[in-house]
Amino acid sequence: MSFMFNPYPYDDPNAVNHICFDPELKKTVSADSLASAKRLTARILEQLSRSPRCIVALDGYITAPILQFKGLLSLQLAQNGISFEEISTQQLFLDSDTLYENFLPYLPEDKSTDPVLLYGSRYEGGYESLMKADEIEKLSSELKSFSESGKGVLILYGYGSLIDTLRRYCTLKLFIDMTQKRTILNIRQGMFTNLGSTKPMPVNQILRRSYYIDFEVVAEFRGKLICNGQIDYYIAGDNPDKMKMLPLTTMKALFETMIGYPLRCRPVYLEGVWGGFYVKRLRNLPEEMKNCAWVFDLIPMEVSIAADIETMELEFPFYCFVQVIGPKLMGKKPAEKFNGYFPIRFNYDDTFHSSGNMSIQVHPNGDYIKGNNELGRQDESYYMVVTGQEAKTYCGFHEDADVEEFIEKARRAEIYGEGFDHDKYVYSEPSVAGQQFLIPAGTIHASGRNQVILEIGSLTIGSYTYKMYDYMRKDLDGNLRPIHTFHGDKVLRRDFKESWVKANLIQKPRVIREGTGFEETIVGQHDLIYFSLRNVRFFEKYEDETTDRFHVLVLVEGEKCLIRSLTNPDRCFEQNYLDMVIVPAGFGPYEVINKGVGKVTIHKTLLKEGFENE
Template structure:
């Protein structure tokens, strides 16, 4: 998995959630830029200040124009909050530790260091105070004052506002706007190449703005929430209605909106299954539930809102994830889910390794190690790489890696890296430090631990270029630093490729543990049933994937109308607050559903 640099620009309409909403909530959406502009103008008192804050990538110009149209004949003053940011050079100096530049260990400068900062770190205190004075002066002479830009509702400026709105943007929308050259890093005056820009955004801008958005919603410091993904069709809700919507959604099983990415080894199984656009070259990654990368679509009356999933889980942490999860991991969704699809593709995934906890903390400031797991959903004579061969000469292996990286000399990776013939339903565990890869001609469900960045250290990638013809980067120094060299076939078979253990069963159904490990904080389960099976969240969220079967109904036992129709390979979250629920087979063949939960 990598940063979402080049997602395919497609919002999957099938991933739609339709909770039952009271009439007043269904009718609470104001849609269309002209109507939204008028709403904000009318909400402001005479000589008032309208503050338009927003997530990275939010575009303010069109909405400001509509507010000005609504204020026709009146004097309007506008202020861009970026005038109060720190200088570009000062921000660059501040972020030097976050964005180290060492092209020996990190050839394309992909990795960074997570250092906790808040929105205030973006601002120069003296400039903020000067802006406050300007706003106060403008109120005396203008009929309406508009303050806009990321962070404009920060604590130091919040009490200047009479009306505040937040323009939210999904990660997919933000990324496509970055790619189109429409987004700069906050406060940055320099022209930057895309790799630099994305790294800066992930390690600073996105993080401070997610925290800022969470705090604004939690404190009630915004009056209106705006879905600004469709720039010509903004959708506004009063904050109270938005909060009510999220609270209601936590009472339902739900599906996030996937993000699809092409890749050099990409396959076609998911592309065909989900009828993805024909001009997609392939589908390598399916980010069904990478928490910081996906969104959630919710039907509200005649409108569909597309909300970043991070907005949802940070606002509804305890009801969604459970008290224990919030206490252990904070307001982050602690497990990520995606598909790797090589089915019918051109080759294997890269031979790779991820960092264990101590290395992750020291080098990247991440609190957890990057653990993963593979569940084989579909295979056609493939194999899965895991661990080293028993007779692997590690120094010889390293020499081969170095020659491939520096001299472009290929080698037979199968001499050193162990593999197992893949069978549908196989579960592999990949704690940090374990060498691994998915082979050609299969689809694996990848489930891993939470990290801000993505620390995939490629040791060998068959001397391939990416789809744009650029050499794929190798991170051999990091990889060799973290590789656990005693994880070899004879020691991992039955441990990292465990045998299922039945934990409960009944007439026509059973639940098995298919994967648990002391180093991994989540439990991988499998529910097999002919007709139906009952379960209980017991205060912990569950994530369910229909890996065998056509369609099931996931519904609350206390109110069966709180349900989701899940189709093959859909990922559905059952919120911690749901309690008892059941899964009903709507097809003609027995079903298997993977269930992931915190241990």
């Protein structure tokens, strides 16, 4: 799953990476919006001392405070007696009706197969395909003319200001970025309607188009600008009053420094109809939260990564971090294999002391979703972190289940609201803490109530959870939750039944490595899934090493550990219970030290040997 339609507005203050950064480079970072505008003005004055003209381009990610920054810059220019003109890119975009027609193949509107219009196909057309060619040419001519004979400053602002056709005339180029959580919250507050759109739309349809079209276009555009050195300044824009501006060289140097450390992302917390209370209490989440159903702890397209350099905190979209430094973070082969995307996603599902199970659901195979421009199948796994009384996990069908009858009853539930006994068809196992379930594409499955699971899955960019049955349950807004039997029926593996599940998907741990005071076991690995799931149990410490692949370590039993480099012990991360930490590829030999009492367990995920051939 990769859609975050309703994140809770909370920034976890504990999810910060403490980085030792070059103090001289830190001085080049502007601490807030006014300081950023003043520093940019000084740069413009410097440019005007050499030339009579300067074109400044202000571009940004979806919902970025471009107008606010332009306003601050305008005030500073006026105070310094600098004449300026302004041009917006708004007129470049195709009209709403044309965009709607162009996107119909990517956002079909068949409610018989997609009741709430959730699904779609990832757009790969690029920025200029959303624009009018004649308007681009017209604006390009204006910029060319100013670059040859204009005087003073021209501010070009808005989405797409830095497309290739326009960027070549710009003197100073800035990109204002946003974390995905803040972007979604801004959309929900009415601050964005979709690129080029002038028609009102329900928020969920704005978000649907954003995920398949707008976010894809702008995120790819951002990556190219940064990786190709095509901007002068990067601005972290989540807080309009505290926009921090970095020269691109400083940003890249910071990222290079960060991958020398074990790293944790900043999670996103979401409420849900089946949400529980374990994580809410553990992490002291706001009392006002109804519950905590999901913790997006390492879903690459959704979370952020924050670095604390002395007294200054900088936060970046994790996907931007991966775009810039991916091969060094993941390893060269993983970066090539997965087209620059971080290949595994991690989150917690919390039903502890909740009102019910997650939905009975299924995910598609590669053939089914590659037509939507996805990179591959959606496989998952559940690791039982905490289990309460009567907790159970659904996985596969009973041996004697009539699967066609199950599908027919699921359809009747969807169409007529007729509930049925899902336990008659879907096999379940009592959940035990430390147990690993593998869930390859096509497996019917669900987490039962009264447990916290660590969910680990393969790379998917869109949302491809097909709910087959949801107990006739309403969502937090009082609407009946949608069911997706049309798609679910097409991808469901009828042959994944109890005996096969027990033999393949619920495995007995097998020891692969032992040392003084520690033992590493494989708790889940299968030919259908390209990553390996391990447990490392120890009293005092153990040693490990990354070379060509990253590790993700989760402290699933114990209070606190220290993860640190054996060659440079200052490069470390203090990990608390349930913290999820990436040890970058190339980090080299490292040790994990138990800072609490008793025996601890680290859940370790890495790409399998030979993953690049799968």
